[in-house]
Amino acid sequence: MxxxxxxxxxxxxxxxxxxxxxxxxxxxxxxxxxxxxxxxxxxxxxxxxxxxxxxxxxxxxxxxxxxxxxxxxxxxxxxxxxxxxxxxxxxxxxxxxxxxxxxxxxxxxxxxxxxxxxxxxxxxxxxxxxxxxxxxxxxxxxxxxxxxxxxxxxxxxxxxxxxxxxxxxxxxxxxxxxxxxxxxxxxxxxxxxxxxxxxxxxxxxxxxxxxxxxxxxxxxxxxxxxxFRGLPGRMEFVQKEPFGVVVDYAHTPDSLTKLYAALRKDYSGLVCVLGSAGGGRDKWKRSAMGTVAATHCRFAVLTDEDPYDEDPAAIIDDVERGFKERSFSAYEKVLDRRAAIRRALACARPGEAVVLTGKGSETGIHRAHGVIEPWSETEEVRRALS
Incomplete structure (x- = not known):
């Protein structure tokens, strides 16, 4: 400073x-x-x-x-x-x-x-x-x-x-x-x-x-x-049956690993919605996040999170490199986060868990030129499930 x-x-x-x-x-x-x-x-x-x-x-x-x-x-x-x-x-x-x-x-x-x-x-x-x-x-x-x-x-x-x-x-x-x-x-x-x-x-x-x-x-x-029943956006269960739906703030390789490992003990497979780092920050961890998801998830959807002034497609391309390093091909890239949530829910099987990470309880998606799009991850999930 x-x-x-x-x-x-x-x-x-x-x-x-x-x-x-x-x-x-x-x-x-x-x-x-x-x-x-x-x-x-x-x-x-x-x-x-x-x-x-x-x-x-x-x-x-x-x-x-x-x-x-x-x-x-x-x-x-x-x-x-x-x-x-x-x-x-x-x-x-x-x-x-x-x-x-x-x-x-x-x-x-x-x-x-x-x-x-x-x-x-x-x-x-x-x-x-x-x-x-x-x-x-x-x-x-x-x-x-x-x-x-x-x-x-x-x-x-x-x-x-x-x-x-x-x-x-x-x-x-x-x-x-x-x-x-x-x-x-x-x-x-x-x-x-x-x-x-x-x-x-x-x-x-x-x-x-x-x-x-x-x-x-x-x-x-x-x-x-x-x-203790948890905090909003911190391993928050929106649904438990017929498949689980979990919203979590995890946005580092370490926290993502712990979250996935814990959930895999209770569910037969994980369908993961992953956005990785916000734009212009912590670029080092993007491919690492992809590697973690490739290790633990049956299927993954790469999507937007907080791009700020960076190209959203370039961000998820960085995450994708972690998938390719693990020869993981069970994923799709869906930039629109609402559509990504719906796609993940549609792919889930009974006994699995859909895991949405990165946003947690945050109330907005940060886009270019200082624009903040109002957002509630749990509400978007509930709408998609209804």
């Missing part, structure tokens, strides 16, 4: 915090970073605190929740700027919340949006390449998240950091401040059995580790996990 722009973001963060009276000082604030699973981890953690009778506020890419008031996050940002976070924290104070749970992104850290928030704890879900164009390299992307951990470690609140064991990708985070770091293990039996539980095992383990640190009883943690 250019120095002057960085200074501007820093100054704006200070101004916003001061304008709202530094509200984080009157809350217990937990920040969750990582590549995938941040929103789900926050939702699980909020459920654990609420199950224990503790009033919470939550800010994620899916929801803005203050006490009992829950709304969809329509800002288009997981970690909104322009004073949004400080205003959210002040609302949490006024609503009598004890905890504020905040999603922390690498780009938000670059823009100093975590500054002047007094964090009591921070956790990382996982780490894999993403936003390479924005950061310049995977190392720079990782370093932005490390900068958040270092900032929390310097907090005057006796903070705690949470890092999973046996995961080399996140081991640098455990080295930030070993004396205040809790290493936790993956607990596969925490979540109820099934695809939803398997995909969210890491998220549940992190949420449980943090909840335990703050004194939530084990039986309360278990009760909250049993009540």
């Amino acid at each position: 250019r120095p002057l722009r960085s200074i501007w973001h820093f100054a704006w963060a200070l101004f916003s915090a001061a304008s709202y009276g530094f509200p984080s000082r009157r809350l217990t604030v937990v920040g969750i970073t990582g590549t995938k699973g941040k929103s789900t981890t926050l939702e699980l953690l909020s459920g654990m605190f609420e199950e224990a009778g503790v009033r919470t506020a939550l800010l994620s890419s899916v929801y803005v929740k203050v006490g009992a008031d829950r709304k969809r996050n329509l800002t288009g940002n997981s970690m909104p700027g322009r004073g949004f976070i400080q205003r959210f924290l002040r609302s949490a104070v006024r609503a009598g919340c004890r905890f504020a749970l905040v999603e922390v992104t690498s780009q938000g850290v670059l823009q100093h949006r975590h500054r002047f928030i007094t964090f009591d704890a921070a956790g990382i879900t996982n780490l894999a390449p993403e936003h390479i164009e924005a950061h310049g390299s995977f190392e720079a992307y990782r370093d932005a998240k490390l900068a958040f951990f270092r900032a929390v470690a310097r907090s005057s609140r006796a903070p705690r950091l949470f890092v999973m064991e046996d995961d080399d990708a996140v081991s640098p985070f455990a080295a930030v401040a070993p004396g205040i770091t809790t290493r936790f293990a993956l607990e596969e039996t925490l979540m109820p059995p099934g695809a939803l539980g398997e995909v969210n095992a890491e998220n549940a383990a992190l949420a449980a580790a943090i909840a335990r640190w703050f004194g939530v009883p084990e039986e309360t943690i278990g009760s909250a996990l049993r009540k």
Whole structure:
């Protein structure tokens, strides 16, 4: 980031915090970073605190929740700027919340949006390449998240950091401040059995580790996990019979692999709607996404996702290269996403699952010249099924 722009973001963060009276000082604030699973981890953690009778506020890419008031996050940002976070924290104070749970992104850290928030704890879900164009390299992307951990470690609140064991990708985070770091293990039996539980095992383990640190009883943690039904656009089942239909936000090779692998245990085959990366970003992963789909799917439909100013056909051609590398030929290219959804549903057999990835709960498709086409993946699926 250019120095002057960085200074501007820093100054704006200070101004916003001061304008709202530094509200984080009157809350217990937990920040969750990582590549995938941040929103789900926050939702699980909020459920654990609420199950224990503790009033919470939550800010994620899916929801803005203050006490009992829950709304969809329509800002288009997981970690909104322009004073949004400080205003959210002040609302949490006024609503009598004890905890504020905040999603922390690498780009938000670059823009100093975590500054002047007094964090009591921070956790990382996982780490894999993403936003390479924005950061310049995977190392720079990782370093932005490390900068958040270092900032929390310097907090005057006796903070705690949470890092999973046996995961080399996140081991640098455990080295930030070993004396205040809790290493936790993956607990596969925490979540109820099934695809939803398997995909969210890491998220549940992190949420449980943090909840335990703050004194939530084990039986309360278990009760909250049993009540969890997922988030919109995160392994969201639109239909289960005669074939499953699942909408998910997965848009990296790693998250796509985990999603497909979990669903294959419950379904005889997968029919996949795949759009890969948005235009002008993360081009490295396009063929890799195709390779993953070729490995796990019986049939695939390549389609549009968020082309921005890039040629949509060129994007799916890049994904197609992954198919060709695996000599996978059971696919079609259908640029219109509505038509692609209908084609995939028409191809599904009883006992299989149609898996639509990339959009999740997003409310628009980003097209050329800044045009945003209103969109709801689940509503489009329901219309096609009706």
